[in-house]
Amino acid sequence: MSVGIVLVSHSPALAAATAELASSLAGAEVPIAPAGGTEDGGMGTSIDLISAAVTEADKGDGVLILMDMGSSVLTAKTLLADLEDEDNAPVVRLADAPFVEGAVAAAVLASTGADLEAVAHSAEQGWAMRKL
Template sequence: MTVGIVLVSHSAALARATADVAGALSGPDVLLEPAGGTDDGGMGTSIELIRSAVTKADAGDGVLILMDMGSSVLTAKTLQADLEDADLEEDGGEPTVRLADAPFVEGAVAAAVLASTGADLEAVAQSAEQAWSMRKL
């Protein structure tokens, strides 16, 4: 099993493209799920799309969520709180979810590559967050 990764963007196309790039570099064993746009295909975020992506990405080792900006962070935080509340009520039925404070594309790639090695959720999250220091020049 590996840590699953959910990519939350205001744009469905950006979320899919980032999943494609990270998946190409990490290999087929990492569950990368895009959750971009609104329920009706518009620009924005949807808690239900994120919830569905978390369910698909959960293989039992936890799910890391990376967000692009603004309301995607608030929506992901709301979902995380909802899952934690449900977990307390149902004795462990919900996946462990960790949010990463990371650059979207670089963080997704770093997380996916480390997840492909079988690293745990916290290590995968730290890898994504360390992507802030990836210099280009």
């Protein structure tokens, strides 16, 4: 098993493309679920889509959620608060990380069997990835 990853974006296309990129580098054993846009496919965020993605990505080792910006963070925080009230809720952690770089770093480390905290730390180190 490995840590699952949920990618929350305002854009369904961005969430799906980032999931595809991270999966191609980490391998199929890392469950990565995009949660982009609204239920009708529009721009925005949806707590229902995020919740479904968490369920899909949860394989028992915890789920890391990465968000793109703004209301995606607020929606993910709301879901986290809701999960606190549920029995047998999955272990979920939010990452303060750049969306694409963090997703790739998290997925690659998750493929090694690292635990949730290590995977989150790897994602958050994405802020230090310099391009020039």
